[in-house]
Amino acid sequence: MATADMNESGAKPWLLLSPALTAITLLLAIPICFIVVYSFWLKTASGVPQTGFHLDNWAEVLTDVFYRDILFTTLKIAFLTTVVCILLGYVPAYFIAMTTFRHKAFLLLLLMLPFWISYIIRTMSWINILGGSGAINAVLLWLGIVDEPIRMLYNEPTVIIGLVHYLLPFMVLNIYVSLDGIDRSLVDAARSLGCTGWQAFREVTLPLSLPGLAAGSLLCFVLSAGTYITPLVLGGPTDAMFANLVFEAIITQLNWPLGSALSLVLLVLLGLLVTVYNRFIGMSQIAKTFG
Numbered sequence: 001m002a003t004a005d006m007n008e009s010g011a012k013p014w015l016l017l018s019p020a021l022t023a024i025t026l027l028l029a030i031p032i033c034f035i036v037v038y039s040f041w042l043k044t045a046s047g048v049p050q051t052g053f054h055l056d057n058w059a060e061v062l063t064d065v066f067y068r069d070i071l072f073t074t075l076k077i078a079f080l081t082t083v084v085c086i087l088l089g090y091v092p093a094y095f096i097a098m099t100t101f102r103h104k105a106f107l108l109l110l111l112m113l114p115f116w117i118s119y120i121i122r123t124m125s126w127i128n129i130l131g132g133s134g135a136i137n138a139v140l141l142w143l144g145i146v147d148e149p150i151r152m153l154y155n156e157p158t159v160i161i162g163l164v165h166y167l168l169p170f171m172v173l174n175i176y177v178s179l180d181g182i183d184r185s186l187v188d189a190a191r192s193l194g195c196t197g198w199q200a201f202r203e204v205t206l207p208l209s210l211p212g213l214a215a216g217s218l219l220c221f222v223l224s225a226g227t228y229i230t231p232l233v234l235g236g237p238t239d240a241m242f243a244n245l246v247f248e249a250i251i252t253q254l255n256w257p258l259g260s261a262l263s264l265v266l267l268v269l270l271g272l273l274v275t276v277y278n279r280f281i282g283m284s285q286i287a288k289t290f291g
Contacts, residue, residue: 032267039260049257057261067245067262071269074242077156078225081163085220086213088164089171093212094205096172097179108176114169123162123233130158154236162230167223171216178212179205211281218277222270242266 039057042050061067096107114122129135132149140146152158182205190200228243235241243266249259 035260035264038256039264041257043253043255043257047254057258060258061261061265067242067265070240070245071242071265073239074225074266077159077163077231077239077241078221081160081167081224082217082220084160084164085168085171086217089168089216090175090213093172093175094179097176097182111169111172111176114165119166120229120233122165123230126158126162126165126234127153130161153234154239156235156239159231159235159239159241162234163224163227166227166230167220170219170223174212174216174219175209176212178209178215182208214277214281218274222273225270226266 038049040053040055042052042054042056044050092111096104096111099107101107127134130152131137132151132153134152136152137146137149140150141148186204186208187200190204191197195203225241226243228241228247231239231241231244232247242262246259246262246266249255249262253259
């Protein structure tokens with residue numbers, strides 16, 4: 001009887017997890033397996049992939065300097081975007097967490113508002129702001145500061161601006177959750193021991209908020225490295241990111257084998273980053289943000 005109860009209690013977690021595990025298997029694991037298989041096929045002139053085990057796609061992706069340069073550009077843009085999000089996101093997160101404003105939920109609502117607007121629309125809006133006939137150039141011309149519109153679109157800084165606009169709420173939310181969980185008595189204790197406000201922040205608040213900062217950085221880096229809409233809309237010919245190569249190979253060239261190999265390279269690279277993060281910090285901090 002006791003053995004049956006133990007077996008039943010042991011099976012309960014798996015029964016509860018079965019819907020989630022089924023969804024992960026059908027929507028993630030199996031498609032990735034298909035992508036792995038496709039990456040070893042070859043595209044033929046007729047458009048029908050040649051099945052088999054061929055390393056041509058992998059040899060091209062791993063040895064061609066073109067793909068290496070695009071990958072380096074992708075990592076550079078993702079890194080710069082993450083740094084800018086850190087610099088711009090910490091102050092508002094600190095203000096929301098420490099404010100004595102009664103309606104703090106309203107501030108969080110304002111932070112969440114961008115998520116209610118389509119990412120594509122938000123990206124396209126920068127054309128009306130930075131374009132030749134956009135708002136900034138219109139003001140500069142009206143004030144007489146410039147004689148002709150300044151070219152501000154279709155370059156790397158514009159891509160970074162668009163990505164920061166998209167990812168900044170993720171950074172602020174993660175830092176806010178970390179700051180909000182800090183025991184205020186620790187800061188008071190530091191102040192009572194002679195620390196100034198800046199010293200208390202540097203020695204207590206900042207170190208305790210680092211897990212949220214790391215979680216936000218991970219999200220910003222991974223999401224920016226895997227995007228293709230922003231560089232497609234706001235970037236120039238030399239500002240393509242690695243995801244644009246995947247899109248071009250699969251959608252434009254209909255070269256599924258090459259696109260599969262490209263996507264797996266990006267997946268493995270970002271997966272290693274997530275693994276390192278999980279090893280030293282853990283994914284629980286991200287779960288707190290969206291939990």
